[in-house]
Amino acid sequence: MIEVSRVMPAGQERVYAVLSDGWSYAGWVVGNAHIRKVDAAWPAEGSRIHHKAGMWPVQVPDVSTVTAVSPGRMVELDARLWLFGRARIRVTLIPEGEHGTRVSLAEEIVSGPVGLLPEPLQALLLRPRNVEALARLQDIVVGKTA
Numbered sequence: 040m041i042e043v044s045r046v047m048p049a050g051q052e053r054v055y056a057v058l059s060d061g062w063s064y065a066g067w068v069v070g071n072a073h074i075r076k077v078d079a080a081w082p083a084e085g086s087r088i089h090h091k092a093g094m095w096p097v098q099v100p101d102v103s104t105v106t107a108v109s110p111g112r113m114v115e116l117d118a119r120l121w122l123f124g125r126a127r128i129r130v131t132l133i134p135e136g137e138h139g140t141r142v143s144l145a146e147e148i149v150s151g152p153v154g155l156l157p158e159p160l161q162a163l164l165l166r167p168r169n170v171e172a173l174a175r176l177q178d179i180v181v182g183k184t185a
Contacts, residue, residue: 040129041162042145045173049180051132051140055111057180058130061088064103067175069168072098081105082114092120103128117149124151142176144169 047054057063061077071090078086082105091098106127107115115129127147135141146165148154153161 040127040145040147041158041165041169042143043166043169043173044141044143045170045177046135046139046141047177047180048139050138051111051134054132054140054142054176054180057176058082058114058132061086063179064088065090067172067179069172069175075100082108084108120148120151120153123153125149142173144173 057067059082061081062074065071065074070092072093072095073091074088075091076089078088080086081088084105084107087102087104089100089102092101093099101119103116103118105114106117107113107129111132113129113131115127118126118128120126125148127149129143129145131143131145133141133143146169148156148161153164156164
């Protein structure tokens with residue numbers, strides 16, 4: 040898995056509150072353009088976010104499904120990437136210091152043409168995207184009122 044992390048100046052429960060809001064994903068997941076529907080049980084295992092990926096005017100409907108969850112600590116998703124295949128994405132939260140949280144975002148392409156690329160080449164594509172995703176997530180977490 041290709042992993043990036045960032046220490047956010049907020050408690051674990053605050054970060055998890057944003058992850059638990061499926062409607063927020065279009066605001067921080069790079070490439071996620073529009074949330075169409077969030078299952079009421081989100082982020083329970085098996086629940087889904089129905090979204091559009093890509094840039095206007097080329098946006099394709101897709102879905103991401105929770106495959107594992109540890110409330111307050113971790114969410115793992117199976118994210119469909121339309122023609123490009125599927126990815127397994129894990130967001131992990133670890134307390135850091137008195138008021139911080141280390142947020143790790145790990146991604147692995149599990150099927151499709153992008154998965155045929157060697158991991159170093161996949162990292163060139165995924166690492167900058169995921170670093171930006173964590174920066175956007177932090178903006179939402181820090182801007183969210185307690």
